[in-house]
Amino acid sequence: MNTPETQKNQAAFLETVDLRKHFEVGGGFLSGPPRMVQAVSDISFHVDEGTTLGVVGESGCGKSTMARLLMGLIERDSGSIRILGQEVGGTEGMSLREARRQMQMVFQDSFGSLNPRMTIEGSIMFGPLVHGVSRADARRRTHALLDRVGLEPSRYTARYPHELSGGQRQRVNIARALAMEPRMLVLDEPVSALDKSVEAQVLNLLLDLKEEFGLTYIFISHDLNVVQYISDRVMVMYLGKIVEIGSVEEIYDDARHPYTRALLNAMPSMDPAHRTESAPITGEPPSPIDPPSGCRFHTRCPFAEDICEKREPELQEKQTRRAVACHMEHPGSGHSQVGSSRHDQ
Amino acid sequence: MIASKEKDRPVVPPEVVSRGYWHGVISRLLRDKVSVACMIILGAIVLSAIFAPLIAPGDPTVGSVLERLKPIGEPGYLLGTDELGRDMLTRLLYGGRMSLITGVVPVTLALIIGGALGTIAGYVGGWTNAVIMRTIDVIFAFPSVLLAVAISGALGAGLENMLLALTIVLIPPIVRISESVTTQVRELDFVDAARASGAGSLTIIRAHILGNILGPIFVYSSSLLSVSIILASGLSFIGLGAKPPTPEWGLMLNTLRSAIYTQPVISALPGVMIFIVSLASNLLSDGLRSAMDVQR
Amino acid sequence: MFGYFAKRLAYAVPVCIAVSALCFSLVYLAPGDPLSAVLPADASQEIIDDIKAQYGLDKPVPVQYILWLGRAVTGDLGTSIGSGRSVALEIGNAIGNSLMLALFASIIGFTVGSFLGMIAGYYSGSTTDKVVSAIAISGVSIPHYWLGIVLVAIFSVELNWLPAMGAGAGGSQEWAWDWEHVRFIILPAITLAAIPTGIVTRSVRALVADTLSKEFVTALIAKGLTNRAIFFHVVKNSAPTALSVIGVQLGYLMAGSILVETVFSWPGTGLLLNTAIFQRDIPLLQGTILVLALFFVGLNLLVDILQPLLDPRISRT
Secondary structure (H helix, E strand, O other), X not given: OOOHHHHHOOOEEEEEEEEEEEEEEOOOOOXXXXXXXXXXXXXXXXXXXXXXXXXXXXXXXOHHHHHHHHOOXXXXXXXXXXXXXXXXXXXXXXXXXXXXXXXXXXXXXXXXXXXXXXOHHHHHHHHHHHOOOOHHXXXXXXXXXXXXXXXXXXXXXXXXXXXXXXXXXXXXXXXXXXXXXXXXXXXXXXXXXXXXXXXXXXXXXXXHHHHHHOOEEEEEOOOHHHHHHHOOEEEEEEOOEEEEEEEHHHHHHXXXXXXXXXXXXXXXXXXXXXXXXXXXXXXXOOOOOOOOOOOOOHXXXXXXXXXXXXXXXXXXXXXXXXXXXXXXXXXXXXXXXXXXXXXXX | OOOOOOOOOOOOOOOOOOOXXXXXXXXXXXXXXXXXXXXXXXXXXXHHHHOHHHHOOOOOOXXXXXXXXXXXXXXXXXXXXXXXXXXXXXXXXXXXHHHHHHXXXXXXXXXXXXXXXXXXXXHHOHHHHHHHHHHHHHHHOOOHHHHHHHHHHHHOOOHHHHHHHHHHHHHHHHHHHHHHHHHXXXXXXXXXXXXXXXXXXXXXXXXXXXXXXXXXXXXXHHXXXXXXXXXXXXXXXXXXXXXXXXXXXXXXXXXOHHHHHOOHHHHHHHHHHHHHHHHHHHHHHHHHHHHHHOOO | OHHHHHHHHHHXXXXXXXXXXXXXXXXXXXXXXXXHHOOOOOOOHHHHHHHHHHOOOOOOHHHHHHHHHHHHHOOOOOEOOOOOOEHHHHHHHHHHHHHHHHHHHHHHHHHHHXXXXXXXXHOOOOHHHHHHHHHHHHHHHOOHHHHHHHHHHHHHHHOOOOOOOOOOOOHHHHOOOOHHHHHHHHHHHHHHHHHHHHHHXXXXXXHHHHHHHOHHHHHHHHOOOOHHHHHHHHHHHHHHHHHHHHHHHHHHHHHOOHHXXXXXXXXXXXXXXXXXXXXXXXXXXXXXXXXXXXXXXXXXXXXXXXXXXXXXXXXXX
C-alpha cells in the first residue's frame, strides 16, 4: 500500500502503525468487570535502516511492552508492524517466523536472561539449531560470535551463566541475539544492570557491532545519558503514548514537549552556562489503568489548560521527521501558548 | 561521564572446571551422615528385595501348619514362622519386593502422567490450565486415604486395582507442583528469548523448561514413595490390596494380629520394616531438600 | 477480604457437586453387578428386575445420579442393604464417634506437638533438639495402625490397663467424662495422634528456631529481657501456626480414620466404610464417602477462612 506516508518512509526498516496492547487485570468471578491496563496505545513510528532509535520514558510508560509486541512475544490487540514494507503476521506479507529472523532481542541482564542449566555454548546455539543450521555450523558460528564479543571461546563455551559477571553475561546475550543473523536488534535496558565502567564497554561493543554488521537498533533505556550516546533518533514515551520523536540533537538541544523538557531537566546539568531553571514535574505518575483524559500528561504539566484535558494532541509531524504531541505545538488547537518561543532551558 | 572508546577488556575468570548443578547437590548430600546412613539402609533393602529369590532361605508361600509361630532363632527359621508356618525371613524379603512395587510403580506412573499434565497446564496457561487445574482440584478435595480406600473398595481387592488407586491418588499433588514450577520458569527472560528465536512450544519445553523443573518435581516425587508404600500397606491391612497368600508387609500385619498374644515380636516385624523404610525415606528426603536449598 | 470469603464459598459449591458426582460414580467402577450382594445366586430374572426397580437401578446412570443427589440434599441417603436401616441414621451415629476421636487426637497433637516443638526450637541444634526431632519424624513415619496394634499389645494384653476395642456402651451418644468412658478413647486417640503430633512438632520447631534467630530477638536479649519474656513472645508467635496446622490435619483425621478405627473396632465412619466395602453395601458406601468428602471440603474451607485471622502473616487479597 503506497500512501504518501509510506513513501516518505521508504528507508524505514521497521514501521509500526497504531500499535495497541491493553491488558486485562483482575475481574473474574465476584470481583466485578476486569480493568484495562492501557500499556501501549496507538503507537506509530519508524526506524531507518542502519540507525539507532532510542526509546526513553519512566517505568510503566510501556517501552518494554512495546519491545515485546515488536518481537511477537505478546500478541498485539490492533495495529500493524511492517518490516521493509512487508506486513508482519496476517495473511499476506511476512510470517512471524520470518520476522524473527530479521529481528532479535537483547534482554536486561538478570538471573533469568540465560538458562541457568544450559552452557553458554548451548544457549547461543539454540536459535540457529531451531532454524535448521547443522550442529557443526552452529558451533562454528557460536565460537566466532563469542570471539567477536570479546569472550574467548575456549574459556567460555562450557561455562554456566552463574560463573560469569554481569558484563560477560550481557555479551553472551548479545552473541545469542546475533547468532540468528538478524538485521535489527531490539535492546531492552541492556546496560541498566551493569556497573558504569562495564556499561561503557558494552555500549562501545554495540556500536562496533552495528558498524560491522550493518545493524539497526531500537535501544530502550531510562538513562538519558546512555540514550544520547548511542542513538541517532530518540522517541519519548509516556503512559503508553509517544509524546515526542526526533533526531537526538533535536530532542536533547531543543525539546518541545513539556515532559521531555522535564526529563532532561532532571538530569544534572554539566554546563554552568545552562543551569536547570524550568519547573520540575509535579504530582504522582498516574497509573496506566485509568489514564488521564485528553493529553495524558496534563495532570503534571505546568502548561496545562482546559483544552489539554478535553482533547488528546496528535503526534503531528513538524518539519521533517520530527513530531510532538502537544497542543502548544499545534496551531489552531486552542492553547494559549501556541507558537510562542520558549527558550527557558 | 560517557567513556571514550577504550579497548574491550573483559575480566578472565579463574581456571575452574565448570560443574553442573547436580554435582553440588550430591556432594553436599554425601557430606550429611544421616542421609548417607539412610541411603545405605534403603539401598540394602532395595537390593535384598531385588535379589530375594536368591538369598531367601525358603519359599514365601509354602508352610506347614505344624511349624506355625516358631520363635526367632529357631533352627532353620531365622526370624521364626508366621501363623501358617511360613518362614518369616523369606516372607519379609519378598514383602520388600511388594513394597518396592507399590512404591515405585504408582509414583513413576503419577510422575509421568501428572508431570506431563502439570507442565502443559503451566506452559500453555489460559483455558487449558483452568480446565486441568480445576479438575485436579476436585480430586484433591478428597483426602488421600479416603480416596485410595474408595477407589480400591470400588474396584475390588487386588494388586493391580490398588496400584491404579494409588496412582490416581498421587497424580494431583504432582500436577500441582509441576504446574507451579513450570509457571515460574516460563516467566523468565530466557524462555522469551527461546520463543523469539522461533522455536516451537514442544522444543522449548524439552530444551529449556524441563531441565529447570525436573529438580523440584523429582525431589517431591521421591517424598511420595514412602507415602505410597504406607498407603499400600494400609490398604492391604484392611483387606483391599494384596490378597493372601501374597507376602506384603501390611497384609502380614493383618494376618499376624492374632499372633500378638503368643509371638508378639514376630507379629511386629512387618511393622518394623514399614517403619524403617518410611523413616529412612523421610530423613533422606529432608536431607535432599537441605542439599538443594543451598543455592550457589 | 470479604470478597475472598465469598469467592471461596462460591467456589466450593461446584466442587461439592463434582465431588458428589465422583462419589456416586465410584461405585459403578466396580466390575460385576452391584446387586450381587443382595441377590441369591439363582434368583429368577423377575426377581432381579423387581429388586432393580426397587433400588432404582433400572434407570440410566445419569438419571440415577440426579435422583440420588436430589434425595441426598434433603437428607435421604437411601437404605443400607446390610442393616436395613437408613443410611443417614447409620452415618449420624457413627460420625459423632469419629469426630470425638479426631478432636481428641487433634488436642493431643496440638498440645504435645507445640510443647515439643518449642523445646526443640528453643534449644535448636542441641541434643535435646535432635532427640525431639527424631521423635517427631518417627511419629510422621510410623504406620499408625501398627502403632495401635503395638499399644494394644502392651497396654491391653500385657498390662490389662486399657480396653482393646470398642467405644464402650453407647459411644458418643452417651458420653460421660468418667473413667468408664474415657478409657476407651485413650489408646485410639494416642494412635491417631502420632502423625499430627509429629507434623506440629516439626512446624513449630521450625518457626521457633527461625523466630529466635531473627535479629530483633538478639536485640531484646541485649536490652535485658528475661528468658521468660522471650519465651512468652515465642509462644505467642507460634500458636497461630500450630493451630492452622492442626486445623488442616483435623480434616485428614476425620476422613482418614478408617485404619485406626479398624484396629480398635471403633464404631466411627471409618469402620462403617469398611463394612460397606466388604458387604458391597452400595447405598451405605455412597452415602459414607459423600459425607466424609463433603466434611473434608467444608473443614478445609473453614480453615482457609480462619487462617488469615489466626496467623496474620498469611494475607489474602
